[in-house]
Amino acid sequence: SWMPRLEHLVENFPEAVNPAFRLWLTSMPTPHFPVSILQNGVKMTNEPPKGIRANVTRSLLAYPPDFLERSKKPAVFKKMLFALCFFHALIQERRKFGPLGWNISYEFTMTDLYVCVRQLQGFLDKYDDVPYKVIAFLSGQINYGGRVTDDWDRRTLMTVLELFVTPAVLTEGYTFSSSGLYQTVPPTDHAGYLEVVQGWPINSEPEAFGLHENADIAYARAETYDTLGSILKVEPKSASVGGKNKDETITEIAKEVLAKVRQPFDLREFAAKYPTRYDESLNTVLVQEGIRFSRLLTAIHSSLADLQRAVKGLVVMSQELENIANSLFNNQVPEAWADKAYPSLKPLASWVTDLVQRCEFIDGWFHRGAPASFWISGFFFPQAFLTGTLQNFARKRQISIDTVSFAFVFLTQPAAELKQKPEDGVYVHGMYMEGARWDAGAGMIAESFPKQLFSEMPAVWLKPEIDRKPAAEGIYLSPCYKTLRRAGTLSTTGHSTNYVMTIEIPTTETMSHWIRRGVACILALNY
Numbered sequence: 001s002w003m004p005r006l007e008h009l010v011e012n013f014p015e016a017v018n019p020a021f022r023l024w025l026t027s028m029p030t031p032h033f034p035v036s037i038l039q040n041g042v043k044m045t046n047e048p049p050k051g052i053r054a055n056v057t058r059s060l061l062a063y064p065p066d067f068l069e070r071s072k073k074p075a076v077f078k079k080m081l082f083a084l085c086f087f088h089a090l091i092q093e094r095r096k097f098g099p100l101g102w103n104i105s106y107e108f109t110m111t112d113l114y115v116c117v118r119q120l121q122g123f124l125d126k127y128d129d130v131p132y133k134v135i136a137f138l139s140g141q142i143n144y145g146g147r148v149t150d151d152w153d154r155r156t157l158m159t160v161l162e163l164f165v166t167p168a169v170l171t172e173g174y175t176f177s178s179s180g181l182y183q184t185v186p187p188t189d190h191a192g193y194l195e196v197v198q199g200w201p202i203n204s205e206p207e208a209f210g211l212h213e214n215a216d217i218a219y220a221r222a223e224t225y226d227t228l229g230s231i232l233k234v235e236p237k238s239a240s241v242g243g244k245n246k247d248e249t250i251t252e253i254a255k256e257v258l259a260k261v262r263q264p265f266d267l268r269e270f271a272a273k274y275p276t277r278y279d280e281s282l283n284t285v286l287v288q289e290g291i292r293f294s295r296l297l298t299a300i301h302s303s304l305a306d307l308q309r310a311v312k313g314l315v316v317m318s319q320e321l322e323n324i325a326n327s328l329f330n331n332q333v334p335e336a337w338a339d340k341a342y343p344s345l346k347p348l349a350s351w352v353t354d355l356v357q358r359c360e361f362i363d364g365w366f367h368r369g370a371p372a373s374f375w376i377s378g379f380f381f382p383q384a385f386l387t388g389t390l391q392n393f394a395r396k397r398q399i400s401i402d403t404v405s406f407a408f409v410f411l412t413q414p415a416a417e418l419k420q421k422p423e424d425g426v427y428v429h430g431m432y433m434e435g436a437r438w439d440a441g442a443g444m445i446a447e448s449f450p451k452q453l454f455s456e457m458p459a460v461w462l463k464p465e466i467d468r469k470p471a472a473e474g475i476y477l478s479p480c481y482k483t484l485r486r487a488g489t490l491s492t493t494g495h496s497t498n499y500v501m502t503i504e505i506p507t508t509e510t511m512s513h514w515i516r517r518g519v520a521c522i523l524a525l526n527y
Contacts, residue, residue, distance in 0.1 A: 007034035048092050048108075052182070052208060053200040055089030059113060060197065065190035073124045075187040076170060080120055080130075082185055082193060083164040084139070086176055088113040090209060091144065091160060097206070097215050098222050099486040100435060100518035103150045103496065115143050136165040150487070150496060152479050152520075159515040160210070177208045210516025212435060212448050232330050246329055247311050253328045254304045257352055262359055263301065264294035270366060279395060281388035282370060289362055292380040296340045297359070303336060342380045343482045343498060345526035354524070373415040373459055377430035377523040382482070382500050386462070389426050393464035396424075405468050408504050409461035410443060418459060425464050431457040431480065435519035444506040445476055445514065454525060460503075475504045476514045480521040 010023070025041075027033060049055055071077035092108050094101030116139045123131050140161045141154075148154045168174050169184055176182040185196050206215040244252070270290045274283040303324055310317040311325075320336055327334040331348045333341070342358075344351055361378035365371060379385050386406075394401040406425070411418070415429035437455035439446035448455065470477065479486075480500040488498030503521055507514065 001030075001032045003030070003032040003034055007036060010034070010037055010040075050093075050096075051202055052086070052089045052093055052204045053197055053202060055092060056085050056197050056200075057194060059085040059088055059110070060190065060193055062110060062114075063117075063190075068190055068193075071121055071124055076130060077121065077124055078187045078193075079170050079184055080124075080135075080165070081117055083169045083176075084113060084116055084120065086182065087161060087164040090176075091157065093204065094160075094209050094211075097209070097211060097219050097518070099484060099520075100211060100215050100218055101209070102156070103153050103486040104148075106147045106153070108144060108147065112143050112147075119143075130167070132165055132167065136161055139165065152486075152499075156515055156518070159512045162512065177210075179205070179207055182208055210513075212517055214448050214451065214453055215435075215518075217451065218453060235330075246325075250325045250328050251308055251311055253348075254308055257328075258301065258304050260352055260356055261297060261300055262356070262363075264297040265290045265362070265366075267291060267294060273366065279392070281391040281395075282385070285385050285388045286362070286365055288384060289380050290366070292342075293359060293362060296337065296355075299340050300337055303334070343485075343488070344524060345483050345485060346524070347527075350527055370421065372418040372421050373427035373429050375415075375430045376428040382523065386501060389462060390464055393424055397466070399466065403466050404464050406501070407463040407465045407468060409463055410438075410457075410506075411459040411461060412440070412443075413459065415459040422461055422463070425462045427459055427461055429457075429459040430523065431460070432522045432525060433457055433478075433519065434484065434522055435517045436514060438505075444508065445478075445519070454522070457521060470504055473511075474506060474508075476507045476509075476511050476519065478503045478505050478514070478519055478521050480523065482523050484522055484524075484526050486520065 006025075025037070049058055068074065068078050068081065088108065095105045116135075119138055120135060123135060136158075140158045144161075145154055145157060148157055163176060172184065172186060174184045176184075182200070185193060188196075206213055209215070267287070267290055270287045274286050277283055303321070306315060307321050307324055307328075309315045310321050317325075324334040324336055328348065333344065333346070333348050333351050338344075341355075344354065346354055358378045358380075361375050374385070376382055376385070387401075390401055390404050390406070394404050411427070415427070418427050421427070432454045433445070433456075434454055435448070436445050437448050437452065438444075438457050440458065480503050481496075481498045482488075482500060483498060486496070486498055488496035500523065
């Protein structure tokens, strides 16, 4: 990094510097930026204003009043410029809804909008007909899409853009939202557009973004958790709970966790009872799950035993043990455990309960054999389970695994009533849906009930089929994630490490409707 060199240059400025001298530095966020320069300088940030009204107003004010007339097709240019300004505001404001808006929070800038508008102006002046497909591709896949690293976010971006780069934008009364509050404006001057925008509400409803009204609750919850997290960070370290000091509280929590969490699995027994077999790949899946859980259980037991001795003064309280102690006191999962664990957003108490249930699931599989329906949320690495299921089918049919994929049959029976395993594939349960709900009566996806953020999905038969192609319509291709955060590290498959699979869910609505809703299936909630 060049940052140490910069710090050296600034520290060695001559004392007799001209009073009018100013050093301007522009930087992207970086952890390597010298702290001394930040402390001695004046910090300025250029962040987008909050709210669609303020955002569109800033976009319009970025252009001089006569700019709207600088086109050979001024009426078309004005309509589409206004649509692009609204689109720019909308994709920035979707960030406040967290994963419902975007899996990853992208920093879209005014430069992105500026380039799109310049390209629009050039195409309108050069061609007689408006090249909507070209404008949509350049705007969505390159100008804005160049920042998007998640494939599902790219799908959302292009779906949202469809509302704004379309011939319908040129018709009067075309609406950008279901309520009709936001719509195209008849061609007017710069001041006329600003006047219309000032008539919009300061705070926009979720429907303006294509989201369900429950998205506001999700946004408020996220804000609350962030605030409480900040309060915890500045909490006095010598606080007491119920008359007990911190050391007593930590010791008590450690004993409770040790009492609940089992000892590591006997991996030799796993390997002996479930050996590697060509015709049963799930044996390997079970053994690997046992190895992963045992590694986590070993870390928990050893660290808590060391922590109790450190509290008593029998061993040195290392930085790692102190971090574990602070996490236990704050009802948070210690980072040392999280690094060896499956992805989870649960607080410590719920996380321990969930771990116990996962271990019981693996232990039950070991002692009683494979269940009729698998609790897919209980796997450490569910992708291996899905691959093993496909591999069993492919080897049974003596075909390539690349030609096999899942069909999805949603069952009406509860998972507890399933007693027989299917001939091919597996039954799974334990999934949830965010952004919508499963309508058991109609057997399809439906709008969420008010104030119900998540709904439980029915048991699903993952049925392997050869050379299968998804239906062209009547389904929603829903991503399935391990946690509500949805974002993860980009893996070599091109998907996030949080991504599990794509599920085909029946629907009577268009797929774009649910895409704008941010609907996804989740394996584990955050409570």
